[in-house]
Amino acid sequence: MRCLFSLLLLAASARAAILTLQSARFIITDAKGEQVRSEPISTTHAAKPIELGKSDTLKLTFQVFDKEEGQGVQPHQTFLRFYDEVSGEEGLQPVRVASNGKAKFELNLAKPPLSLPPTKADTPLKLSLIIGAPSHSPLTVKLPDLLLPASQAPPVHPDEASFHPLPEIHHTFRPDQKLPPRPISAVFTAVVLAPWVVLLGLWSQVSIRVPYIFSPSILPFIATLGAFEGLLFAYWVDLKLGQVLFYGAGLSLATIFTGxxxxxxxxxRRTGKGN
Incomplete structure (x- = not known):
């Protein structure tokens, strides 16, 4: 029974915790600080839209009041909601409320807050105040519509193009390498082997026996000539020109020495034979 009574008492106290808005007023001032318009905000009657120029400032003041206790209350959260019914864009701007429930908010169009959505000159923003506290029922108050100048287009970021879809990449592969005709290959093969034919012809004119060719004095020279032929073959198959020149320089020195x-x-040998 005592528990049921406590629940009823808690429900009655929660029902009694109702927030209201008092002393709500908006003031419009121009760039010189002179007052252009000042009106109280009615929560029951629709008011004329609040129209601001590019250099005007809107000052909004109000007090969050506990209707039953008769004193100001500092809510847990207080937001101004800007809503564009045409585009569906909206923004929430937190409002700081003092411990006595009084609050003051300024909207300076020279430095608009980031929560303000993009605006058009002929489309007003729906303005409402949202208040919430753990021990009170939430409160939403509809404020007069806000008519602002058309907002400027946001600056284009230099890397914006990187975030757009790029054209599809199509790879173009080189055609397969074509081999030269066989007669042309045979001609160049003959050109490569021609020095050996000339060398064999010169050897035939010199009275040198074959075993003498493989002597320690002549065989290194023949080996370096064969190394040159192998280097040219390796260049045709795998090596690059710089590598051929590097290796060829070393072989040239060895060929000169052995030759x-x-x-x-x-x-x-000829001198000894002649004697």
Whole structure:
């Protein structure tokens, strides 16, 4: 029985905790600070829309009041809601309320808040006040419509194009490499092997026995010539021009040294044979 009585008492106290809005008024001032319009805000009758210029400032004052206790209340949350019925854009602007329930809000169009949605010159914003407190019923008060100048287009970010869909990338592959005709390949093969044919022809004119060619003085020179042929083949298959020049420079020095020794050995052999 005592528990039921406590619940009824709690329900009665919750029902009694009703918030109201008192001393609500708006004031419009121009850029010089002179008052253009000042009217109280009625929560029961529709008022004429509040129209602001580009340099005007809107000052809104009110007090959140507990109707039963007869004193000001500091609610837990208080917001001004801007709503555009045409575009569906809306914004919520928190309002600071003092401990005695009094609040003051200023809207300066020279520095509009970020919560203010984009506006058009002929489309007013619906303005309402939303108040909430844990120990009181929520309160929503419809304020006069707000007619503002058309807002400027937001500046274009330099990286905006990066966030748009880009054209589809189509890969173009090179056609397969075409091999030259066989007769042309045969001609260039003959050109590559021609120095060896000339070398064999010159050897046939020199009275040098085959075992003597493989002597320690002549064989290194023949090996360097074969290395040159292998380097050219490797260049055709895999190597790059810079690598061929680097390796060829080393082979050139070795060829000069071994060739000099080979010529010296052949000259000494001829001289000894003549004696």
């Amino acid at each position: 000099k020794n080979a010529l010296a050995a052949i000259g000494s």
